[in-house]
Amino acid sequence: MKKFYAFAAAALLATAANAQNLYVTGAGEFANGEWNAETPDEFSFVNGQYEIEIANLTQLKISTECGDWDTFNAGVLGCEYGKEPGVAVALEPGYDANIACPWKGDYKVVVSGDMSTITLTTTTPPPSGPVTIYLRGDMNGWGAEEAWALTPVTENIWKFVFAEEQQIAPGDGFKIADADWNEYNAGGDGTPASLDLDYEIFNGGNPANITLDETCNGVLWFGMNIDGQNWMYLSNDKDATPDWYEGGDDQDGVAAVAVANEAPVYFNLQGVRVANPENGIYVKVVAGKATKAVIK
Numbered sequence: 001m002k003k004f005y006a007f008a009a010a011a012l013l014a015t016a017a018n019a020q021n022l023y024v025t026g027a028g029e030f031a032n033g034e035w036n037a038e039t040p041d042e043f044s045f046v047n048g049q050y051e052i053e054i055a056n057l058t059q060l061k062i063s064t065e066c067g068d069w070d071t072f073n074a075g076v077l078g079c080e081y082g083k084e085p086g087v088a089v090a091l092e093p094g095y096d097a098n099i100a101c102p103w104k105g106d107y108k109v110v111v112s113g114d115m116s117t118i119t120l121t122t123t124t125p126p127p128s129g130p131v132t133i134y135l136r137g138d139m140n141g142w143g144a145e146e147a148w149a150l151t152p153v154t155e156n157i158w159k160f161v162f163a164e165e166q167q168i169a170p171g172d173g174f175k176i177a178d179a180d181w182n183e184y185n186a187g188g189d190g191t192p193a194s195l196d197l198d199y200e201i202f203n204g205g206n207p208a209n210i211t212l213d214e215t216c217n218g219v220l221w222f223g224m225n226i227d228g229q230n231w232m233y234l235s236n237d238k239d240a241t242p243d244w245y246e247g248g249d250d251q252d253g254v255a256a257v258a259v260a261n262e263a264p265v266y267f268n269l270q271g272v273r274v275a276n277p278e279n280g281i282y283v284k285v286v287a288g289k290a291t292k293a294v295i296k
Helices: 002-017 069-074
Strands: 023-029 044-046 049-063 076-078 088-090 099-112 117-122 133-137 151-154 157-161 174-178 185-187 199-203 219-226 229-235 265-267 280-286 289-295
Antiparallel strands (some): 157 219, 219 229
């Protein structure tokens, strides 16, 4: 029996000695900085598998190579992880899209010794309540700014009415995303979008930036999983609606997104969501119904 244990220990040491380097970078608290392909963080090889812990992680990329991005991507391993932590998901060589965590949190990342699967585990609870999504791009420095927040119209449709000083010019790349680029990271296929036409967009991974073939300063509609697809529609007519939206406007474009028993959500009369309303007239949305609320 002692010989067996000695043999097993020797085999494990030999495996560790022959283990290939595995690197990781992304959005989170990385020792060597975010999105660093030249000197990314490195997994530890422990008990026959690769392990690393990263705080405030939202997205990551792993690779057997490091250097410039071309070198890093040449050895990349990826997958579409999904929304359930603690599950081993198969890794695919050359899968270049970012791996999105189920939600932002402190994660232990484990890759099997043969680099065939990845498992993300976290003690951070999932977020509660609706997620705010924004137009993020060259026109606003890619920030998640309240002035560029989309207004929920139904459970899976959002609307953004441009203020007088806001616009997206033909040279501006942009996406539709939440503050952490986690649940929503919607982009295009690389072809410029035209106004007054439905444009299919893609959520998750790292889709291409959306661009326009003319300036828009009117309205943007965003729909998720409409007949199995995700759509964007832009027009310089602020009253325009896409074909896939059949509900019509309600209360200056603010309609229900809240679920029964959910806390009320407030919007100003321009349709912009307000986190802490005070001293004014607002639209209050509760359990699918929009009513006027006067707050003093």
